[in-house]
Amino acid sequence: MNLFRSEEHVERWLAGRAPGATIPVAQLAALAFAWWSDRLSPDWRPHTRDQNQAILDAAGLTGDFWRLP
Amino acid sequence: MDEGDLGLRNATYRLVAELGRVPTADEAARATGLGLDDVRARWRSLHEAHALVLDESTGEIRMANPFSGVPTRFRVLADGRSWHANCAWDAFGICAALGADGRIETTCPDCDEPITVEARDERPDDETLFFHCLVPAARWWENIVFT
Numbered sequence: 001m002n003l004f005r006s007e008e009h010v011e012r013w014l015a016g017r018a019p020g021a022t023i024p025v026a027q028l029a030a031l032a033f034a035w036w037s038d039r040l041s042p043d044w045r046p047h048t049r050d051q052n053q054a055i056l057d058a059a060g061l062t063g064d065f066w067r068l069p
Numbered sequence: 070m071d072e073g074d075l076g077l078r079n080a081t082y083r084l085v086a087e088l089g090r091v092p093t094a095d096e097a098a099r100a101t102g103l104g105l106d107d108v109r110a111r112w113r114s115l116h117e118a119h120a121l122v123l124d125e126s127t128g129e130i131r132m133a134n135p136f137s138g139v140p141t142r143f144r145v146l147a148d149g150r151s152w153h154a155n156c157a158w159d160a161f162g163i164c165a166a167l168g169a170d171g172r173i174e175t176t177c178p179d180c181d182e183p184i185t186v187e188a189r190d191e192r193p194d195d196e197t198l199f200f201h202c203l204v205p206a207a208r209w210w211e212n213i214v215f216t
Contacts, residue, residue: 001156001202001216003184005177010201013179020203025186025193028200029161033191036135036162040086044079046070046120056206069207 021065031059070118077101077111078120082133086167089150091130091138122213131214135162147171147188156216157200164188 003025004010010022034055038044047055049068056066070078080101084092094112098105109128116123122132130138132155137143143154148169154160157175164171170189177184187194209216 001158001200002178003157003173003175003186004179004199004201005182005184006197007199009177009179010199013201020201020205022199022201024196025198025200026196028158029188029191029193032135032158032161033165036159036165037168039135039162039166040082040168042079042083044082045075046118065202065205067206069210 021061023061027059027061031055031061034059070114070120074111074114074118074120077103077108078115081112081121081130085133085136089152091133091136093129119210119213135159135166142175144174145171146174158202161188161193165191 004013007022010019035052053068056062056068077097081092081097084097084100088096092100094105094108097103098108101108103111112121112123112128112130115121121130121134123129124131124138132138135154135158137153137155137159139153141153141155143157143160145152145154145160145163147164148167148171152163154163160173160175170187173186173188175184176182184198186198204216
C-alpha cells in the first residue's frame with residue numbers, strides 16, 4: 001500500500017504485473033480518517049465486518065476488489 | 070476477544086500515545102499490573118482477532134495498526150513526535166488516530182524520489198499523488214505484513 005508520484009509511476013512500477021486498485025490520495029485520506037480515527041479512544045470497540053465495509057463504501061470504494069471477506 | 074483482552078488492547082494503545090512508540094510486553098505488564106505471561110497470552114488472542122499483529126519470532130508487537138512497531142518507509146511527524154506507519158493508508162491513519170495534522174514522508178516505489186505530503190484538516194496538501202493497493206480486500210489478512 002504505497003504512495004506514487006503519478007498513475008504513470010504506478011504502471012511503470014507494476015512492470016506488467018496484474019494491478020490492484022489505484023485511487024487519488026485525497027480519497028485515501030478520507031478513507032483513513034474514517035477507518036482509524038477511533039483507534040486511541042479509551043472506549044474503542046472492534047469494528048464489525050459490516051462497519052468496515054460501510055466505511056469503504058462511503059469512501060467510494062465499491063466493487064469486488066474492495067469487498068471484505 | 071474477551072473484556073480482559075479488550076482492556077489490555079486499550080491499555081496498549083494508551084501506551085502507544087504516551088510513549089510515542091509501540092510498547093514492549095514488559096512495559097505493558099508493568100503499566101497494567103498484569104503478569105508477563107498474561108500479557109503475551111492476551112496479545113496472542115488480540116493477534117488472532119486482528120486487533121494487533123505480533124512478530125512471530127519475538128512475541129512483541131509488529132503492528133498496533135496504524136502504528137508500526139518497527140521502522141518503515143512511512144514516517145509521520147505529528148503531535149510533536151515522529152512515528153512509523155505500516156503503509157501509506159496507515160500514515161494518514163496515524164494523523165487520524167492522534168486527531169492531529171501531520172507530515173508524511175515516504176518515497177515513490179517506482180523512482181525512489183522522496184514524497185512529502187501534509188495532512189491538514191484531514192486532507193492532503195498535495196492532491197496530485199496516487200495510492201496503489203496491490204492486494205484485494207478479501208485477502209488483506211492472509212499476509213497483513215505484505216499487504
